[in-house]
Amino acid sequence: MKSVVINGYGTIGKRVADAVNIQNDMKVIGVSKTKPDFEAKMAVKKGYDLYIAIPEREQLFKDAGIEIAGTVDDMIKEADVVVDCTPGNVGPANLEKYKKEGVKAIYQGGEKHDLTGLSFNSFSNYDDSFGREYTRVVSCNTTGLTRTLKPIDDLCGIKKIRAVMVRRGGDPNQVNKGPINAIVPNPPTVPSHHGPDLKTVLYGSDITTVALIVPTTLMHQHSLMVEIERSVEKEEIIETLEKRSRVLVLDAKDGLGSTAEFMEYAKELGRSRNDLFEIPVWRESINVVDGELFYMQAVHQESDVVPENVDAIRSLLELEGDNEKSIAKTNKAMGIL
Amino acid sequence: MKSVVINGYGTIGKRVADAVNIQNDMKVIGVSKTKPDFEAKMAVKKGYDLYIAIPEREQLFKDAGIEIAGTVDDMIKEADVVVDCTPGNVGPANLEKYKKEGVKAIYQGGEKHDLTGLSFNSFSNYDDSFGREYTRVVSCNTTGLTRTLKPIDDLCGIKKIRAVMVRRGGDPNQVNKGPINAIVPNPPTVPSHHGPDLKTVLYGSDITTVALIVPTTLMHQHSLMVEIERSVEKEEIIETLEKRSRVLVLDAKDGLGSTAEFMEYAKELGRSRNDLFEIPVWRESINVVDGELFYMQAVHQESDVVPENVDAIRSLLELEGDNEKSIAKTNKAMGIL
Structure with a gap:
């Protein structure tokens, strides 16, 4: 011990x-x-x-x-x-x-x-x-990216990743943080520092990130655009992510269309602090168009x-x-x- | 008359x-x-x-x-x-x-x-x-995209556009709209319908859009990733956008680091209803990396x-x-x- x-x-x-x-x-x-x-x-x-x-x-x-x-x-x-x-x-x-x-x-x-x-x-x-x-x-964001990108890379190879990260303004208890009513490019320079951080754990990855802060406390959200080496059907991506632990493929149409609803889902799991350790991916968002994979996911910044x-x-x-x-x-x- | x-x-x-x-x-x-x-x-x-x-x-x-x-x-x-x-x-x-x-x-x-x-x-x-x-x-969003993409296309040609659009939940007077505390993929499917709409005015453009709604009332925000035909320096892009009317290149470091600050800028223009008819682009966000142009802009949905x-x-x-x-x-x- x-x-x-x-x-x-x-x-x-x-x-x-x-x-x-x-x-x-x-x-x-x-x-x-x-x-x-x-x-x-x-x-x-x-x-x-x-x-x-x-x-x-x-x-x-x-x-x-x-x-x-x-x-x-x-x-x-x-x-x-x-x-x-x-x-x-x-x-x-x-x-x-x-x-x-x-x-x-x-x-x-x-x-x-x-x-x-x-x-x-x-x-x-x-x-x-x-x-x-x-x-x-x-970080929570890099962990979230790695969780989903690693199995995708193993499945079909990744050429290039573009990600726009919409981050929560503060945690639920951080009453002194903002914004209250604004969208804040953070940093205003592109690419942001989040991309290089991925390379410290997913070696050799080619990623460009853009980051914003918005008035919410619950989760970060990522929109991913991934050029893949080998063309696959979106069903293969779904199957791969469903098999991977610490990743959840959830349906917007099941009443899980937002980060707030993901947090409500976490409450139903009955865990301490209502944490969502897994990275939820919206099933409807997973799509492959012209050799490019698209998906959207969220990150519970306090627990993943x-x-x-x-x-x-x-x-x-x-x-x-x-x-x-x-x-x-x-x-x-x-x-x- | x-x-x-x-x-x-x-x-x-x-x-x-x-x-x-x-x-x-x-x-x-x-x-x-x-x-x-x-x-x-x-x-x-x-x-x-x-x-x-x-x-x-x-x-x-x-x-x-x-x-x-x-x-x-x-x-x-x-x-x-x-x-x-x-x-x-x-x-x-x-x-x-x-x-x-x-x-x-x-x-x-x-x-x-x-x-x-x-x-x-x-x-x-x-x-x-x-x-x-x-x-x-x-729409306000498609108008905003066309305003900046058209002069860029004229300058250096555009191969492919990827845009993530972070939209305001409601206008300032729409008290019955949300979200209050969530990030909502809207639609949860990718690509969103915004891309095809651009093609109705910027013919032949190859665009993929992803759209979200967040808890703010002031402006929409766009993160653009544009693969260009002819490699240009970012200074040429800045010069092109600065020359174009109805587009403003503004500096985050001048106290204009968010949509709320853009709206404050509009107030100083002394216009009726504090409207911002122009599309403001964050100067710091404009960057060209490996033949790909990045920039971030905002859209005053009530007036552009x-x-x-x-x-x-x-x-x-x-x-x-x-x-x-x-x-x-x-x-x-x-x-x-």
């Missing part, structure tokens, strides 16, 4: 903690917070040992009646691997700590690829992180990377040599379709 | 009426309404003769204290041309009326191309409607087709044989950049 700590118990961190804790080959021995907020209180209630990232704030946590187990420095001493879910700007400083302590670490997509020199997706390059010290689970984090732990700690076996274990424990 | 009537004084109709009335070769001799609402009252206040579309509602208008000049049947008798801005479902029945009365008519993009068998854009096919009985000004309606009147009524002269006249009267 390997020991995992979560540095940064926020949107992603709390989900990874819960996902790790239901596996049978790893357990969470500590989580960290910078602020004594409701998440800190609920982490303790759930039974997690809580460590504080800023030692000077010990009294603040005591005043809030939150029991702490020590500092982040204490926490990482006991760990086999740290899952770093801190905001993007503090990751590089943390890496020095992890190196000094000799603890392995997994970063999130908010960090640059260069920080670890290695990025991770369960389906496309699990082996490359095997036994390594540090890796980085790519969670199973990949569990697999990344197995890869770094050499818990499982076969990526499909790790994927199957993670899926089974988390109830992933 | 030619006599124009506006059948349907709503979002588009009221704008076309005002635009026609400031030209020196045409005047509005009547507008119509189905309901005695604030727009009907303000039309009369502005001095327009108001006709009612449903004769049985005469008393309703009288009760509301609105003076009416007659019915739509009376109105069209006096006209050289009708601009039909009625909702999409009543257009076909109206055409029978216009035929019987021998009056020319201009439809809007909500109607199918087949209704008139002829569609109109000032830049791409003005001559084809010259002297004809009926035409159709294409208005100048095209004025030009369409000149074309049908043979008021001006040269499209560029009509465009210049319309622009000058309306203060278009």
Whole structure:
């Protein structure tokens, strides 16, 4: 049983903690917070040992009646691997700590690829992180792209990918984010930085991305235009995506015509936090015209990377040599379709 | 001085009426309404003769204290041309009326191309409607696409166009429309119907479109990926679009990074209703990579087709044989950049 700590118990961190804790080959021995907020209180209630990232704030946590187990420095001493879910700007400083302590670490997509020199997706390059010290689970968007593009590439080969990514303005709890009533090219330059990030896990892919932000909180949406090597019928694409775990082919005509309806579908799955770990693809959108494949999918930005984090732990700690076996274990424990 | 009537004084109709009335070769001799609402009252206040579309509602208008000049049947008798801005479902029945009365008519993009068998854009096919009985000004989205694609096609030739159109959920006053918090593929099938509509005015164009609806009211947004015949520098594209009237190349870095900021720019122009008749293109988005042109633009759905309606009147009524002269006249009267 390997020991995992979560540095940064926020949107992603709390989900990874819960996902790790239901596996049978790893357990969470500590989580960290910078602020004594409701998440800190609920982490303790759930039974997690809580460590504080800023030692000077010990009294603040005591005043809030939150029991702490020590500092982040204490926490990482006991760990086999740290899952770093801190905001993007503090990751590089943390890496020095992890190196000094000799603890392995997994970063999130908010960090640059260069920080670890290695990025991770369960389906496309699990082996490359095997036994390594540090890796980085790519962003929710890149994870979503890889989930569907990898099996398509395996099926018929991909020449060129064009993707327009319509991103949510903020997560449901981010009341200070926008826009409220606008469409925002973000970045206004084309291509966006999302394309190159795909290449860190789906090697050699030729992708151009355009990205926008819109006034919604629920999910990102991707419109994909994929020039394929070998012409296939759309039915083959559907069959391929249906076979692939962590991808769902859903029907707009079944009352699932939008991201809001996908989130309602997730509620019916009865999972904690109504998460949708899978990437839903609209069946009606899948089409092949003149050797070009079109489809539209959505990404639950708060949760799709969670199973990949569990697999990344197995890869770094050499818990499982076969990526499909790790994927199957993670899926089974988390109830992933 | 030619006599124009506006059948349907709503979002588009009221704008076309005002635009026609400031030209020196045409005047509005009547507008119509189905309901005695604030727009009907303000039309009369502005001095327009108001006709009612449903004769049985005469008393309703009288009760509301609105003076009416007659019915739509009376109105069209006096006209050289009708601009039909009625909702999409009543257009076909109206055409029978216009035929019987021998009056020319201009439809809007909500109607199918087949209704008139002829569609109109000032830049791409003005001559084809010259002297004809009926035409159709294409939708706000198709007008926006044609405005920028036509000069690009003239400059360097276009092989293939891919466009993702992120559409506003409703106009600012449409309180019963959605979505409030979702991204809606609309249609969920790919390609969408928008592509074929472009071909009704930009003949022979090879275009694939994908369309979404998002929670905003201000403008539509287009992300364009255009394979071009002859490789050009992005500076040539910028210069071409800057020279073209009814197109604006604006800088995100000047505080114009979103559709909301474009609408704020329109307010500073001091126009009636803060309309933005021009198609704004984000300068930063214009880029040429491997023989493919990328750019992003926005469309003020309430107003961009208005100048095209004025030009369409000149074309049908043979008021001006040269499209560029009509465009210049319309622009000058309306203060278009």
